[in-house]
Amino acid sequence: MTALTSPPAAAPRQASPLALALRRFRRNRVGVLSxxxxxxxxxxxxLAGFLAPYSITAQHPDFPHQPPQRVRLVHQGQLTRPFVYPVEKTRDPVTFASTFAENRERPLPIRFLVRGDDPARYGYSFLGVFQSQWHLFGVPGGTAFLWGTDKFGRDLLxxxxxxxxxxxxxxxxxxxxxxxxxxxxxxxxxxxxxxxxxxxxxxxxxxxxxxxxxxxxxxxxxxxxxxxxxxxxxxxxxxxxxxxxxxxxxxxxxxxxxxxxxxxxxxxxxxxxxxxxxxxxxxxxxxxxxxxxxxxxxxxxxxxxxxxxxxxxxxxxxxxxxxxxxxxxxxxxxxxxxxxxxxxxxxxxxxxxxxxxxxxxxxxxxxxxxxx
The missing domain is CATH 1.10.3720.10 (MetI-like)
Known part of the structure; x- marks a missing residue:
């Protein structure tokens, strides 16, 4: 009987320099995260215009330097959809300094995929091609300044x-x-x-x-x-x-x-x-x-x-x-x-x-x- 001989093993395929570089890059967790x-x-x-709730030129004269509003999920002990409390501006009768306080009696629900009705306040140019007034989120009938406002009442976010x-x-x-x-x-x-x-x-x-x-x-x-x-x-x-x-x-x-x-x-x-x-x-x-x-x-x-x-x-x-x-x-x-x-x-x-x-x-x- 003749002994069976196994076929020669194929030579291992060497990776290209680009594949080696990608392999080394994936090992760097900080680089991948960056x-x-x-x-x-x-x-x-x-997608800034769509993500931003307001136009960058829209001013809210009643809310200059308003602190950021917190997004909440619990109102009076009950779990609800995301909302913010409306902020009311008051003025100290002695120092005349403006203070802002939340009205916890009337929560304002945050709606997604909302369309603003005022082009000056909500309009933007999407990708420089066409005008749009659709935004990712908003508060119909109220305001939501998640990052606060500047001295002119413009939304910082x-x-x-x-x-x-x-x-x-x-x-x-x-x-x-x-x-x-x-x-x-x-x-x-x-x-x-x-x-x-x-x-x-x-x-x-x-x-x-x-x-x-x-x-x-x-x-x-x-x-x-x-x-x-x-x-x-x-x-x-x-x-x-x-x-x-x-x-x-x-x-x-x-x-x-x-x-x-x-x-x-x-x-x-x-x-x-x-x-x-x-x-x-x-x-x-x-x-x-x-x-x-x-x-x-x-x-x-x-x-x-x-x-x-x-x-x-x-x-x-x-x-x-x-x-x-x-x-x-x-x-x-x-x-x-x-x-x-x-x-x-x-x-x-x-x-x-x-x-x-x-x-x-x-x-x-x-x-x-x-x-x-």
């Missing part, structure tokens, strides 16, 4: 949600513009070298020698005060991108200088490939992981830059709003001690900046092929 937090923040910004559209998109658009400039000049500088490299590097050194905040203030003063809010928004992005490309250009230059000496790049040049083809087909694809990590780590700088300019009164103007502009109402300790809820936009700035930093660190560790 990615979900940022996804929630950007989804919130996308609505203004914070809509302000996320400005604060979060400034970073994305600014990074796209600065990366286009940085990749172009850094790639040219690292690939060609010589006098071109020296000229670009001297320009980068000049830009990096200036302190960031003073040069931001100087450039922002160039924006005319008579410009409409949309133009000011674009001007702030241009200012941030103008000084944000220098650091990236230096990183790209170093990577291109090391990549142009590898064998496959030299082979492509030897067979007559054009410089543009060598850069786009053989050098830039190998920089994608570095560029993604650098972009993620650069986004918090744009968010903080816009917030600082708006906080100082040189950024976003009314009727637009942003997190930095909302923080202008909390500039002194007296205001903070009386109305601490005005710091809520600052908390979102901290959360978004930390999430971007943690995500960038996780992506950098995942893209590090030399790590283990």
């Amino acid at each position: 990615a979900w937090v940022l996804a929630a923040l950007y989804l919130m910004a996308l 609505s203004r914070t949600l809509v302000g996320a559209q400005v604060s979060l998109t400034v970073g994305v658009i600014g990074v796209l513009i600065s990366f286009a400039i940085g990749i172009l000049l850094g790639g040219v500088s690292g690939y060609f070298g010589g006098r071109v490299d020296g000229l670009i590097q001297r320009l980068i050194e000049v830009l990096l020698s200036f302190p960031r905040l003073p040069i931001l203030l100087a450039l922002s003063t160039i924006i005319p005060a008579r410009w409409p809010s949309t133009w000011v928004y674009l001007g702030i992005i241009a200012v941030l991108a103008l000084i944000g490309w220098a650091g990236l250009a230096r990183v790209v230059r170093g990577q291109v200088m090391s990549a142009r000496g590898v064998d496959y790049v030299q082979a492509a040049r030897a067979v007559g490939a054009s410089d543009l083809r060598v850069i786009l087909r053989h050098i830039m694809p190998n920089l994608s992981s570095i560029l993604i990590v650098t972009a993620t780590l650069a986004l918090p700088g744009y968010i903080l830059g816009e917030s600082a300019l708006s906080f100082l009164g040189l950024g976003i103007k009314e009727p637009m709003t942003s997190w930095g502009l909302l923080l202008r109402d909390a500039q002194n300790f007296e205001t903070l001690s009386l109305y601490p809820w005005l710091l809520a936009p600052g908390l979102l700035i901290v959360i978004s900046v930390l999430a971007f930093n943690f995500l960038g660190d996780a992506l950098r560790d995942a893209a590090d092929t030399q790590s283990r």
Whole structure:
């Protein structure tokens, strides 16, 4: 009898570098949590008009600096649907200070998918395509200020949600513009070298020698005060991108200088490939992981830059709003001690900046092929 021989075992299939990077990223719980937090923040910004119960310009003159109203589920010992108690404003006869007290006799039920009847108070532009007055929740016949109001009686929750559209998109658009400039000049500088490299590097050194905040203030003063809010928004992005490309250009230059000496790049040049083809087909694809990590780590700088300019009164103007502009109402300790809820936009700035930093660190560790 002839012995039966088993077929040779198939060679194990090796995972691609992208699959290995994703596997390493999933092991970083803080990075994964940060990615979900940022996804929630950007989804919130996308649906801000629908999630916000009021328009950002709607004023309630009877409720300036009203404290946040609590959402409750129990009324007089019975479990009910979510509701808030109406708030009544009174004035102290001695100090003339305004005080707010809940009327616990008449609960106001919170309704979902409600439609406002006043376009000036409830209307918004959904995705910039069409006007709508539908909101996720509301209190028909009453008011619900879950995060309180500002000095004009405007709902802070609505203004914070809509302000996320400005604060979060400034970073994305600014990074796209600065990366286009940085990749172009850094790639040219690292690939060609010589006098071109020296000229670009001297320009980068000049830009990096200036302190960031003073040069931001100087450039922002160039924006005319008579410009409409949309133009000011674009001007702030241009200012941030103008000084944000220098650091990236230096990183790209170093990577291109090391990549142009590898064998496959030299082979492509030897067979007559054009410089543009060598850069786009053989050098830039190998920089994608570095560029993604650098972009993620650069986004918090744009968010903080816009917030600082708006906080100082040189950024976003009314009727637009942003997190930095909302923080202008909390500039002194007296205001903070009386109305601490005005710091809520600052908390979102901290959360978004930390999430971007943690995500960038996780992506950098995942893209590090030399790590283990």
